Amino acid sequence: MGRYRWGRAVAGVALAAAVVGTVSGCGGDAKADAAKPKPKPKVVSVAKARAGFEDTVGGVDCQPERGACWEQMQDVMKSARTLRKAMNADKRGGPGF
Known part of the structure; x- marks a missing residue:
């Protein structure tokens, strides 16, 4: 109880x-x-983001060992996120994008 x-x-x-x-x-x-006006996030152009992504991916040189590429993969993901933000901000792609 x-x-x-x-x-x-x-x-x-x-x-x-x-x-x-x-x-x-x-x-x-x-x-x-x-x-209060909300600040707009700064977005790079798709071409600039694509070039940065390609440079980052092209510069990856890893050994096939566990944990050997962590920093390089972090850089790839950062540039991939930047590219995705640029693509989402670009209105020329349309809804099919």
């Missing part, structure tokens, strides 16, 4: 804390947040 009461009491306190946190609106002034 004691566990049941403690469980209900803890659940009740947790629920009350969630409700108070939601209702109190601890987010600050919503109008002030909405008025």
